[in-house]
Amino acid sequence: MMKNGLWTLLAQPYSGEDFFLPDLCSSVAVFTLVVLAELLVLTWVLAVPSAKGFDWLSLAMASLFVQWIVLLSAALLCRLRGWIQRRALWIAIAVCLLVVVGLTLIFTVLADWVLKQGMLGAPQLQAGQMLRHGLIALIMTGLLLRYFYLQQQWQRQHEAELKARLQSLQSRIQPHFLFNSLNSIVSLIGSAPDRAESAVLDLADLFRANLAEVGGVATWEEERHLCEGYLRIEHYRLGERLQVEWQCDLPAHTPMPLLTLQPLLENAILHGLQPSLTGGNIRISAGLHGGVVELLVSNSCPSLTNNHEGSRMALDNIRARMNVLFGPQAKLEAWREGERFFSRLVYPVSHTSSILQRSH
Numbered sequence: 360m361m362k363n364g365l366w367t368l369l370a371q372p373y374s375g376e377d378f379f380l381p382d383l384c385s386s387v388a389v390f391t392l393v394v395l396a397e398l399l400v401l402t403w404v405l406a407v408p409s410a411k412g413f414d415w416l417s418l419a420m421a422s423l424f425v426q427w428i429v430l431l432s433a434a435l436l437c438r439l440r441g442w443i444q445r446r447a448l449w450i451a452i453a454v455c456l457l458v459v460v461g462l463t464l465i466f467t468v469l470a471d472w473v474l475k476q477g478m479l480g481a482p483q484l485q486a487g488q489m490l491r492h493g494l495i496a497l498i499m500t501g502l503l504l505r506y507f508y509l510q511q512q513w514q515r516q517h518e519a520e521l522k523a524r525l526q527s528l529q530s531r532i533q534p535h536f537l538f539n540s541l542n543s544i545v546s547l548i549g550s551a552p553d554r555a556e557s558a559v560l561d562l563a564d565l566f567r568a569n570l571a572e573v574g575g576v577a578t579w580e581e582e583r584h585l586c587e588g589y590l591r592i593e594h595y596r597l598g599e600r601l602q603v604e605w606q607c608d609l610p611a612h613t614p615m616p617l618l619t620l621q622p623l624l625e626n627a628i629l630h631g632l633q634p635s636l637t638g639g640n641i642r643i644s645a646g647l648h649g650g651v652v653e654l655l656v657s658n659s660c661p662s663l664t665n666n667h668e669g670s671r672m673a674l675d676n677i678r679a680r681m682n683v684l685f686g687p688q689a690k691l692e693a694w695r696e697g698e699r700f701f702s703r704l705v706y707p708v709s710h711t712s713s714i715l716q717r718s719h
Contacts, residue, residue: 544595
């Protein structure tokens with residue numbers, strides 16, 4: 360049964376766009392291979408005893424021999440990568456091995472011809488030397504391919520874990536959408552059915568965004584539209600107790616992760632305006648400064664004697680979600696000044712653009 364499963368894996372093309380063989384056309388990949396090859400040559404030269412000390416000539420000749428093989432192998436595999444990716448996995452592995460071993464044998468014959476015979480006679484095949492060099496190339500290439508494969512599997516697992524964590528963090532926000540919005544709609548059905556219908560449509564937009572692909576990226580225009588719908592729902596419930604001011608000069612097509620601003624508004628309403636009998640106001644500002652998006656939400660809040668644990672929990676959830684998406688580049692700060700509470704979120708636009716490209 361294990362053999363059947365292994366053969367099934369080897370007989371199928373490698374699934375996914377992230378092929379385990381890296382793009383050897385990139386300068387980073389070529390530089391890495393050159394450095395690894397040179398370290399291998401240096402280790403081999405150091406391992407060979409010499410009465411005259413370190414053999415610089417052997418290092419130079421072995422480096423020339425190995426680097427030609429490495430660079431030509433990388434060039435050939437770079438050109439063949441698209442073709443290899445569409446073939447069965449065992450064929451992909453076999454082609455990689457054949458390319459490297461074949462070039463090793465060719466350069467073994469050429470090196471022996473040039474160095475020992477001076478290109479005067481016909482090349483001679485040294486079976487023992489060719490077998491030794493071929494086995495070394497086979498073993499080293501096999502180990503390198505195994506490393507590439509395990510690294511890609513680890514990367515897939517890491518991305519799956521991040522996606523699952525992000526889904527868990529995002530799902531914690533969903534109940535607030537449902538319970539608060541349904542309460543507002545129920546209160547409007549009898550007295551203002553038109554508003555109830557509008558609230559249902561706004562709620563549908565919010566849930567459509569919330570159920571979108573985890574880590575999905577939209578634009579500032581789309582995020583603002585969703586937030587305006589959310590604020591309309593809350594306005595139906597709170598009435599004149601909710602006052603909102605927008606002070607934003609962020610370009611409409613600025614990339615922004617879905618539901619970035621909305622949780623901050625929800626936190627401001629739940630823990631700032633709702634506990635107050637007179638309500639309050641929310642000020643929203645957004646701008647782009649040096650490739651970094653800055654969102655600032657401030658709201659009036661109850662007296663200092665009211666300590667809402669839920670507010671800290673909500674901010675921790677938002678902070679964790681942004682940390683999964685952006686790592687340390689994203690920051691969420693929260694503080695209080697007098698009778699107002701401030702939440703400031705910053706994240707890099709360039710990082711968000713790369714997420715947008717991957718999502719499409």
